[in-house]
Amino acid sequence: MDFKNWYDLKARKIDYHLNLYLPESHNRQKKIYESMRYSLNAGGKRVRPILMIAVFEMFKPNEEASIMPFACALEMIHTYSLIHDDLPAMDDDDLRRGKLTNHKVYGEAMAILAGDALLNKAVETVLQNQTSMNLSPKIILSCLEMLMRSSGIEGMIGGQVVDMFVEERSKDYLEYMHRLKTGALIRAACQIGAVAGGASENEISKITDYADYLGLAFQVKDDILDVTAVESELGKPTGSDEKNDKLTYITLLGLDESEKLLGQYTHQAIDSIKHLGEQSYRLVEIAEYLLERKK
């Protein structure tokens, strides 16, 4: 199957399972279900869960059902972080992926609760679907621990804090921030896929290197898109980083240098897994896809 079809198929399967784990509700809390589902179905690229599945299937082909609850949990965590990021007290954004942000549709109080609820639901999703995963309780606990560490104060949330209160405008500081803010979830995606798949220590280590370079490449690309993308394709206003005086690769290094760095990190990501053999070709394709993306 060519990459595009493979990727779209995986994305549709993730969409299907997200809606299965979080169906519509008709009880007295139905409004928050609606709010959570709105953001979950707002057109995300599903990069993180697809990465997790791709790594997992290197070791256990055709067993994606075993990893689906973790893949969807990760997407829920990513989604909640966007809802809270967009809040007036944070980045105060009205648009995300071309649609109104959660708080613009449901109000600020509901957006706060919907974010909380998605983080909570992520953990519930793993715990309530243990029987559909062909994984031991010990492996489930260990993967859940990786997931939660990556999304907490020494991971994604920590990165948010470092981003909000910039103390130093240096490349070192910028990459510290991104290793937490974007990198941690991408690393968790790959590590959970590898551990649940039964990878060896050596394989886990190489896949972690891949994830770390990919995470940096992903962020450089995001910063580049903020200045070069077509607004209608990106689904949100461009130039917002400069306007908000954000510390980014562009504001720090300029566009040319950032393009170079993007190529370099992508190359290093692919290089990290070349000795894992043919089974890793989807990871190479994902890295190339993220390099070329328009949004």
Next chain:
Amino acid sequence: MDFKNWYDLKARKIDYHLNLYLPESHNRQKKIYESMRYSLNAGGKRVRPILMIAVFEMFKPNEEASIMPFACALEMIHTYSLIHDDLPAMDDDDLRRGKLTNHKVYGEAMAILAGDALLNKAVETVLQNQTSMNLSPKIILSCLEMLMRSSGIEGMIGGQVVDMFVEERSKDYLEYMHRLKTGALIRAACQIGAVAGGASENEISKITDYADYLGLAFQVKDDILDVTAVESELGKPTGSDEKNDKLTYITLLGLDESEKLLGQYTHQAIDSIKHLGEQSYRLVEIAEYLLERKK
């Protein structure tokens, strides 16, 4: 040991472990650690974790180390819910337990993130302290599932939503709301203590009844205190429910009827566990303590 000394000792042990699981940090995210620790150490009564330990020790006396990560996780979840409740977009409160609320000290953005981080940290605390718990991976997973269900959209967060968008001013609606908003965590406290302690089905069922009546009594008492408490003892302004046109036992039934109901629920809670024998005496004392409390 008399009840007051026993309770204070447990509360101090919980304080100790909360600070052990979430120590000060000196890294670039130190500010969020500070913000989380501020609210964790802001004088909570520790009712929920003490309940969990009391139930657990009915079955496994002197083994509280085995349940401490769950007890502290529950307190972290309770604390995060207060931080988010107090936000300007929610109840917009400046004072809690006589101290400035989190967002008044650290700003709104940090308060949102600190809340998120405490929910995340609650799960991490359980997962990162498995070795100190003398519990099987299966029991840990099962207790974690109870914890997360009780704090999610079919538990505490759901109750918040129902409270925010009141659709009906009836006792049925009010109790639906409280079974979720306050009741779910109190039920989880007792059920986790019982399951982790190895209680029988019959014992779990009686303890669940106790928890459900206690949860209702707890909420009636809260509503009563909002109109009868001395403001300096309560640590926040009284009369705020009426001012905010909240649906409460007082606004629905009046003070006299509410006092009666409080006595009745407390009696039913105690009655539920009378056949569990002498080992349940701490639960009786806790119910009496909550009946008499001044804040």
